[in-house]
Amino acid sequence: MCGTTRVLRATLPELQAIGVDTPNSVLFGRPSGKLIDFGNLGGEIVPSNLDHSQLDEIHWLTCVEVCDATHRLHRDQGLFMGPTSGAAYRVANWWSNKHPGKKVVAIFPDEGHHYLETVYDDGWLSSLPGWPDAARQEPSTVNAPTDDLKGWSYYAWGRRTLEEVFSGLVDPPSTNLLESPQRSMTVRSIASRPKERAEPGESSKEDFNPALMALSPFDNAYVTHLDLEFEQAQFVDPLYVVFSELRNSSNPDQEHPFSIVIRDEIVGFFVLREKAALPEWAPSDAITLHSLRIGRSYQGNGYGKAALLLAREWIAANRLCVKRLMLAVNARNVKARQLYRQSNFRETGVSYCGPHGMQDILECEIDSGNGRGDTFDLLHKAVPYRS
Ligand SMILES: CC(C)(COP(=O)(O)OP(=O)(O)OC[C@H]1O[C@@H](n2cnc3c(N)ncnc32)[C@H](O)[C@@H]1OP(=O)(O)O)[C@@H](O)C(=O)NCCC(=O)NCCS
Secondary structure (H helix, E strand, O other): OHHHHHHHHOOOOOOOOEEEEOOOOOOOOOOOOOOOOOOOOOOOOOOOOOOHHHOOEEEEOOHHHHHHHHHHHHHHHOOOEOHHHHHHHHHHHHHHHHOOOOOOOOOOOOEHHHHOOOOOOHHHHHOOOOOOOOOOOOOEEOOOOOOOOOOOEEEEOOOOOHHHHHHHHHOOOOOEHHHOOOOOOOOOOHHHOOHHHOOOOOOOOOOOOOEEEEOOOOOHHHOOOOOOOOOOHHHOOOHHHHHHHHHOOOOHHHEEEEEEEEOOEEEEEEEEEOHHHOOOOOOOOEEEEEEEEEOHHHOOOOHHHHHHHHHHHHHHHHOOOOOEEEEEEEOOOHHHHHHHHHOOOEEEEEEEEEOOEEEEEEEEEOOHHHOOOOOOOOEOOOOOOOO
């Protein structure tokens, strides 16, 4: 797979390579454990032909999930294959559903006859702890390959070597950014602006020193702690979907993921889109804001307002020709609407039906004169990645 990926990338540089493994395998840096006879799925040693730096994502499926996936492949597609194929099918099918329009190729390396006495044997299956209930229908994101895996799990490998991933983990991607030696310290806060330049809607909360930190499409580990209340999660895509889309964007230079840093801690996240990356409802002279979230433990402190101010300031300082910031908000999202109203957004009168229901389009003006001048310093991304 690594060799195939390497060759294909010569003509398809945007190709995404996804590895599938099982939790007790050491292939992607997990501690070794008892491997059930899964043919060539998983390994107790790392073979020299495994080039980790080719892989964008790694998924781990438990034994029960792998067996369930193998039976699905047989039942749904009429393909009598082995467990490695089943696992690849499960992940490829999920990925394909998340990325409509993308071509997905799954490598099915084993057929079913070798597994008549295991994966295809009811007696053997019933001895598997947890069978027949697969733990998860969707992967859960992990912050590190060594995390405790309770079911189907996903890690943004980011085309790094094993050493790069683990040297990062010695000093893990922390939410306490300014203590990281890799960080640039050139943060200027909106709170440090002279008072007379404050905008309407600016938080009156204490000086909490907010800043933006630009992220790469592989930096999802920095924001996975930003979880939401159950009823809020309906209004934004899960972060693994947002980052997966960023990594697969046809216009990567025109989508800008940011985290919001307050007192050296990441409290929120949003994405700005421009030009060819704009959604269909946005005019070409606008920038749009997407996936705004403040982690639930940080909400109610004025950080949402600070995030919107920072977005406007970034645009005012970096995109002089752009005169408006636009976004779509769910008609039922009372909290967000209130936030936008207080932050000088106004209704455009346009609505559209999006993946999260009926959305109203709002906009606010960008006044370059209200920016902080000709520079806007950001914390820089810390995770090395290969484009
Ligand atoms: C919407 C969201 C970003 C607000 O973040 P926040 O940090 O809590 O917002 P702030 O503390 O800056 O509050 C700003 C304003 O929002 C409104 N607001 C905040 N909490 C509220 C609540 N529980 N009920 C109603 N309005 C509320 C208030 O008007 C508040 O201003 P005020 O404190 O002066 O009254 C956050 O709730 C969130 O992440 N929600 C889930 C994801 C989401 O819906 N994103 C928007 C997609 S369009």
